[in-house]
Amino acid sequence: MKGYGQFCPIAKACEALGERWTLLLIRELLCGSHRYNDFKRGLPLISPTMLSQRLNVLQQRGLVELRRSEDNKSREYHLTQAGLELEPIVMGLGEWGARWVRSQMSDDDLSVELLMWDMRRTINCAALPDCRTVLHFEFHDLGQPYRHWWMLAENDGIDLCVDDPGFDPDLHFISDLRTMTALWLGDTTIVAAESDDRLKICGASLLLRNLPEWFMFSGFAAVKSGLSDARGSG
Structure with a gap:
């Protein structure tokens, strides 16, 4: 440079x-x-x-x-x-981006690989059962090999794979990439996505009840967009 x-x-x-x-x-x-x-x-x-x-x-x-x-x-x-x-600088840049430019996300910015990798590293394993937990994510708008993803949580660790591990899933998420990304970023909620038929979650009732405890969203999900305030003040 x-x-x-x-x-x-x-x-x-x-x-x-x-x-x-x-x-x-x-x-x-x-x-x-x-x-x-x-x-x-x-x-x-x-x-x-x-x-x-x-x-x-x-x-x-x-x-x-x-x-x-x-x-x-x-x-x-x-x-x-x-x-x-550099941590406060990088995280501050992310917070600024979440507040001011996250609405500019195009289809080219959607990445199922990054989404699943981010979700995998923020799952709260401590809130999951002590036994093996299998989470299956299906993106109905994607083709192979990115349509199906599995997370295997066991012994405080999580493996992420696109090949069927051979275990029955404890929880099954069915959605499209944009909806799951919006959910992860805090731009929609599970309740809203389910009510609009953009998201379906089925499986173990205990995992469903405790979902807010172990399914963590992006660290920037709570950042409120500043665009509406800026436009309103104009």
Whole structure:
């Protein structure tokens, strides 16, 4: 990236963070992704070459470091202190986006891979039964291989897959991608989506009753849009 030719700290920060994919890669690291395949699931459109380049640059800039995994069998990427200090900046940017530009989402912005990956990492396992819990999501507007998704929650961990794991689902969600995305972002509610026949949930009654306790929405879902206020004040 060509520099701005300015000593201003804002300009220098933009030079360090302004390249395509960089802030989203930091988002993934802040959300708990540490391995190459995790980054690919959170950033499905990034090419392997670009991902490697961005990780290398972040290491060179002192924002990311390589560590051995706890089992000492693989390498993991972790934020350094400099990288961790970006959290309020990145989350603040997300809050601004939720307040002012989330309504500009087009069909091209919809990504079932990112949606399912985000949902998977925010499920509250502590509120699920101690035994294995199988969640099946069906997107009736998508073709294979993205129509069916399964989450297997067991031992405080969740596996996400597009291949049938062979277990009967405890809960079955049927919807379309836009509705599930709107639900995840807080732009609609389960009650509203069900009443409009855009969402159907069926399965274990206990899971249905406790759904608000374990089915967590986006961290920005509670951010109120500022567009109506801005238009009203004009």
